[in-house]
Each structure stands twice: as C-alpha cells, then as structure tokens.
Amino acid sequence: GAGVSQSPSNKVTEKGKDVELRCDPISGHTALYWYRQRLGQGLEFLIYFQGNSAPDKSGLPSDRFSAERTGESVSTLTIQRTQQEDSAVYLCASSADRSSSYEQYFGPGTRLTVT
C-alpha cells in the first residue's frame, strides 16, 4: 500500500509569508506526528494527533505554528509570518494507533526555505 506522502516536496517563501504543508498518512493509521529537522540537528517533535482526541501541541515552538487534521486523514501544518529560523525539513509520520506509537512510518518531508 501507499506510504506517507507529503506536499510540496520543496517550498521557498519570503520572510513574513504564511505557508501550509500537507501530510497524507497511511490509510487506517489513527496517529499522526509532525517533526522538524533543522540542518545538522535531529528531529524535533512538533505535534501529535490521535484519532478524535485533542492534539498534543507541546512541541510547537511558537504561536505562529499550528496544525489541523480532519478525522483520521490529511493533516496540514501552517506556519504564519515565516522567519528564516523556520527553514528546515518538516517530516510527517503516522502509526496505527497509540499503543503502537513507536512504529512510526515517515514521509519524505517538505524542505522549507525562508528567504
């Protein structure tokens, strides 16, 4: 079956603009995660969705970052008023459910460049 997909693969934006990044999880996976990978750094957890529960937003770095998920399908990560430090690869992952949340399958990522 299809894996996790993300779009766009690359995004260049000007400082101050808003951007939306999309993630399509594996069909049937109830859990979805967003991570940020800055150059030379590991993956930094941003936000986690599990079914219809309230999302875990504990990793969002500022109120410029938000994310939504419709049911158990697509998720959108929005960054408002982008800054140069937002430049990174944004990775999405999904897992079957909370009990297997360690079994995360990753998408190819969106490379965001803020100029």
Add this chain to the structure above:
Amino acid sequence: AQSVTQLGSHVSVSEGALVLLRCNYSSSVPPYLFWYVQYPNQGLQLLLKYTSAATLVKGINGFEAEFKKSETSFHLTKPSAHMSDAAEYFCAVWVPGNTPLVFGKGTRLSVIA
C-alpha cells in the same frame, strides 16, 4: 525525560570495513530503542528496533545493534560497509505513555572506496 546522544556527527569508513555508530540513551524507565536511516532527500526508514525482547537486534541491510543496559548504549554495527550505506543515521528512544520518539542529532556515514 528521556534523551539520546550520538557520538560523532560524522563517521568515515573504508568500503569493506566495520561500521560502528554509537548511541547512548537516558531514560528513567525501560525504553524502546530504534535506529533509522535517512538517504538524501528521503524520509526516515526504520533499520531496527529493540522492544525489550532479545538484546541483540538484527535489522535490514546487514545492520545489527546490541542493547546494553549497564552501559545505557545501543550501538549500531555492520561487519562490512558498502558504498550504498552512505547516509544519515538516527538513534531514537521511546517510552510507553510518552508518544513522540526522541531522536539523537544523527551521524552522517561516509563510505570511501
């Protein structure tokens, strides 16, 4: 809170030589441990995982890792490096009840012909 330290941001080996990538973790409860590989412009692919069963774990592409509780380590090894092993490798830790994976900063492996 748990954490992961990967020693060496860049490791270079000759083709055919032993690959050793180091990972040490910190966790107050028994963890699950993972190694992921990331090829250029691709997402992360799971190499292997330790989930409290056998301490020596075998993964894909000939890699294996050994969980050593006394040393709080989970080093990744491969007896003979191939050119295709050149990639970024990430160690990660997870504990039950805490859903995000916690990643190390990664080690870039170069393989020299």
